[in-house]
Amino acid sequence: MKKVSILIAARNESANILACLTSVAALSYPISHLQVLVGDDASDDNTATLIKDFIKDKPQFELISIVSTLPQLKGKTNVLAQLAHHATGDYLFFTDADIEVPVGWIENMLVHFEPNVGVVTGITTMIKGGIFGLMQGLEWLYYLSMIRLFALFGIPMTAMGNNMAVSREAYEAVGKYEGIAFSITEDYALFHAILTKGFHFVQLFDARVLTISRPIATFSQLLSQRKRWMFGAMSLPWQQRLGVYLNASLLPFLIIMGFCFPKTILLLAFLHYLLVVAWMVGIINWLQLPALMIGVPIFWFYHIFMNFVMFINFYTRQSTVWKGREY
Template identity: 50%
Template sequence: MLCLLPHRRVRRRAGRPFRPRVSILVAARNEEAQIERCLRSLARLNYPSGRLEILIADDGSTDETAAIVAAFIKDKPQFRLLHIAKPLGTARGKANALAHLCRAATTDYFLFTDADMALAPDWVAGMLAALAPGVGVVTGITTACGGLFGRLQGLDWLFGLNLIRLLADRGLPATAVGNNMLVTRAAYEATGGFEALHFRVSEDLQLFQAVVARGYGFRNLCEPRVLGVSLPQPTVRALLEQRKRWMSGAGTLPCYLAGLFWLYGAFYMVLFWPGFLPLEWVAGVYFLKIGLQTAFLSVTLRQAGRRESLSTLLLYEPYLCFMSVLVLGYVLWPRPVEWKARRYVWAEA
């Protein structure tokens, strides 16, 4: 049910681009190997530097993250480094760092990204262009770079996010992704902020759900100017840890999306269970899935302004089969969720 909170209207003068001051918020913990890549992409944004406030939170790093950030931003007044020393309300970990960043921000528009991301030059303008009266949260499109393993992870990002975009275009709220997200100050403050929300490690999904519950609209985008390119997970173990953290929030997803994810994970176990289906049915269903999946990925890549070889698109299927079974087993394995050298019990996830 929509709430009756007044929404701030986005005002645009006819014939002039919408260029408000915005806050870009980056929480960083032990990111010495990748933070400069992110900072360089933010320094290259096609947006007036005087209208940018770029805040980086050093969340108790034990490496050289803070020193690298300080050296990079010393001659860039639009950047500022914060050191996180105390908890705010119920927030912990990354959610606490983000709560501090949002309190320090001085604009009406919060753009969230991660330290392992590089954003397209027109990212800010593209995200702002999706705003309309009543819209509180906008999510961009993300992929991953690197070798074959990284590009397959990138296809995973694109597949899932464009599926979520299709649901959003039909008015079905699913989730937002905190590495490529815009939230208006009005929508954020209506939730009470991260420090007022019950702590979970899937803080982006939690904030999205709180914003939508308060009657704000949402947009999910798939276009080149809002593309973010993440560094891939370096190993299968690291990828499994990431996916376990993601799946920890599946219980709070809308039933139609949670059902799709779990169905995708169980698809192969059911299809290839010995003797469950005739071989001709197994072959027919499997090759139909590959065809539809490859076509969907081809369209998604074109919409996002990316290209990929047909051989890699076809390799995505065995990768997905292998990872789906591994992730399902890893999620069911009773062990804590590990994230940024911190451990969280499943209830917190």
């Protein structure tokens, strides 16, 4: 049986960390082959205290205080790089401090590490947080289903750092995080560095590896998150970036052309609406998440609005502030 190390970066996560650690403690993978490393990234709330109290009788857990910064690294990337120094596993699993993992997460990710597979990615959604959280959860599933669709044709896009596993062989082959140029989207950077070294990837769309995240609470915080996302999107090959531009231009296109050809544009918008709704219904049924179905009728409106807003936000926001740090 393979040894697994789980790496969790935590900064000011007092509201979320216990739910995360409780789900990790409930994993069905044998404790004797499991190492959980939690990095406290200079939290100024009681995150570290909560972690210490929770893990005191759990030998598979270890809290590591991050007090220094490795050359050319920052924030979460710096934490994960230092946690990896302590990792003893054959495979490194990454998740976030606001994530709850399913009980069979490890086994159902590991089974896909066939020869020369360097990275396996799962999926994430939200099931709480009112209508705002519901829209975020549907949006995550929509984009992840698109990523999965591209993956079926062998086209890599990105990986989700809150639900990702890499083999130690692949991690060391790229020179670890220290050998990769710093990126605020560290998961994207690691994913593509591993593929550049000739390793294969697997991107799953499977309820057995579905993790649950806490939704972003405010629209301002959501824009900061999406600024980070767009850094990754704008690093994609030009063909895939073109899709980003087309998605972002849909709302202004419908509005502008609607004045010239109202009936035609209304019909096109309605057909696109039906396509998105049908796609989302299929996704939700596949993952057996009926609680999300209530948001499907209005998701299209949120989706085309956010595509446009993310694009404008990326080019107008001068910097990104995340977890109290500016990038």
